[in-house]
Amino acid sequence: xxxxxxxxxxxxxxxxxxxxxxxxxxEKLLTRLRIDYRGFLPNISWLGIGLKGGFKEESFKDExxxxxxxxxxxxxxxxxxxxxTSIQVDHPLKHIDVKDYPFPEVKEEDFDLVQKFRKKFExxxxxxxxxxxxxxxxxxxxxxxxxKLMFKDPWKVDYVLDKLFSIAEKQAKLLAEAGVxxxxxxxxxxAQNTMLISPAxxxxxxxxxxxxxxxxxxxxxxxxxxxxxxxxEPIIPDLIEVGVDVLEPVQPESMDIAKIKRLYGDxxxxxxxxxxQRLPFKKPAExxxxxxxxxxxxxxxxxxxxxSHTILPDTPIENIVTLYDAANKYRRLL
Numbered sequence: 001x002x003x004x005x006x007x008x009x010x011x012x013x014x015x016x017x018x019x020x021x022x023x024x025x026x027e028k029l030l031t032r033l034r035i036d037y038r039g040f041l042p043n044i045s046w047l048g049i050g051l052k053g054g055f056k057e058e059s060f061k062d063e064x065x066x067x068x069x070x071x072x073x074x075x076x077x078x079x080x081x082x083x084x085t086s087i088q089v090d091h092p093l094k095h096i097d098v099k100d101y102p103f104p105e106v107k108e109e110d111f112d113l114v115q116k117f118r119k120k121f122e123x124x125x126x127x128x129x130x131x132x133x134x135x136x137x138x139x140x141x142x143x144x145x146x147x148k149l150m151f152k153d154p155w156k157v158d159y160v161l162d163k164l165f166s167i168a169e170k171q172a173k174l175l176a177e178a179g180v181x182x183x184x185x186x187x188x189x190x191a192q193n194t195m196l197i198s199p200a201x202x203x204x205x206x207x208x209x210x211x212x213x214x215x216x217x218x219x220x221x222x223x224x225x226x227x228x229x230x231x232x233e234p235i236i237p238d239l240i241e242v243g244v245d246v247l248e249p250v251q252p253e254s255m256d257i258a259k260i261k262r263l264y265g266d267x268x269x270x271x272x273x274x275x276x277q278r279l280p281f282k283k284p285a286e287x288x289x290x291x292x293x294x295x296x297x298x299x300x301x302x303x304x305x306x307x308s309h310t311i312l313p314d315t316p317i318e319n320i321v322t323l324y325d326a327a328n329k330y331r332r333l334l
Contacts, residue, residue, distance in 0.1 A: 002299045002331040003036035003125070004324065005271060005306040007249075009044060010084070012313040013320060020317045033324040036304075038117070039127040039184075047117055047180070048129040049171040054104035055092075072104050075139045084313055091142040098156050101140075103163050106170040114178040127182040127225060130171040130213075133164035134187035134206055143196075150201055157205060165209045169216045176220035182246060183217045183224060186210070190230025192254055199234040207238055214243035225271070229309065230254050240267050248272050250298075251308040258297045271304040273297075274323065279307060280315040284322045291326040305331065 008014045014026075023029040026042045039047040055074040062068055066078045074092035079085070093101060118126050137160050138146050149157050172183045187206070189196055197205075210226075217224045223245040231254040239247060247264075249272030250257050257273050273294045279287070295305060305327050311320060 002295055002327075003304045004034065004327045004331065005037045005304050006030070006033065006035050006040070006324075007307060007310045008040070009046075009310045010313060011044065013311055013315055013317060014044065016317050017320060021321070034328050036125055037127055038121040038124040039129070039180075046129045046184075047114060047126070049110045049114065049174045050107040051104040051131075051167070052107045054102055073136065073140060088139055088142075091140055091145070093140045093160070094142060094145065098159050101160075103167070106167055106174070108170075108174065111174050111178055114175060114180065118179040125182065126180045127184055128175045128178075128180040129184045130168040130175070131164060132185070132187045132227070133161055133168050133209070134189070136164050137161055147197065150197070150205065154205075161205060161209060165213065169213055172213060172216050172222075173220060176217055176222035180222055183222050184227060185213055185217075185224065186226035186228050186244075188227075188229045189235065190228055190232040190254060193231050195230075195232060195234065199238075202235055203238060207235075207242060210239075210242045210244075218243060233260070236260070236264055236268070240264065245269060246271055246304075248304075249306065249308040251275070252294075253277050253308065257294070261298050261303075265298075265302055269302040269304070270298055272306050272308045273303070274305065274307045276307040276309040276311060276315075279319055279323070280312055282319060284318065287319060287322045288326045291323060292330050295327075295330050299331070 008017070018029055021029060021032050023032055026040065030038070030040070041047060051072055054072040055070060057070060057072055059067060059069045068076050068078050068089065070076045075088055076090035077086040078089045114128060137157065140160060141149065146157065168185060172185065175183050189202055195202070214224045224243060225246040225248060226239055226244040227248050229249065229251060233255060236247070246269045248270065250260055250270050252273060252275045261270065274290060291305070307323070
């Protein structure tokens, strides 16, 4: 039977799902949808080892009246009026020398909380999350600045990535030792139909560091769950060499999932595959057909069915429920 998972990281549609299905909390919702994974927490956050130190986390308004938020890394983001989107408006490494920057530290005391979570959900696949170092480096420098530095001053990029990957490795070590099944890492390297950086640059700056992260995870008995949105076909063989066990979310909007399964399904497991971008606009019968087709293409082994990204706020609740009812119906027929 093919397992199923979910990704919801915003109040909507989560609150509407809870209300529509008469579920009083997130755990009851996961049970109702028959989700086989745990790691999604009631406060719309994710299981992991936290951070401490760094910058003071705070919210404030700028001279234009926008609500801004500074996170522990000193990255300032502005939130849209409807609360649905945010954009980074200030990058600390544009103002601070990389060697003077105060990196946060791993909050090792969170280990006990992860271990308790593991024991509480011993009948499920427990997945926990690490820092995503490349995405964080992009936010610290600003994307365009980071991409230029890869050519002009690569040592600065190396210095920051070493610091960030060190954080991710410490988190991964603790998570695996706490007994989680999968450690979630990786970074977005793909846009809709191209890569954010060239495969050569990805191999230069990221591949060796992911290899170390994979070794840390495997050395303590967990699986390496690698996330990257978008089109990343050129580096999938590299991910296999690194030691990635699960590749997610294999977006059908960006890649031919049948081709990916055919070429790499004997060496990789996959999660995702259901197009989240089109989900709000489909009719229930179309959703049934997509679920059946995706299960046939990606299953029956080495695959977890899930939408290809977080479920969008304007997705009709009927469509979400239809997706999971269809998943639970057809996954048993393979």
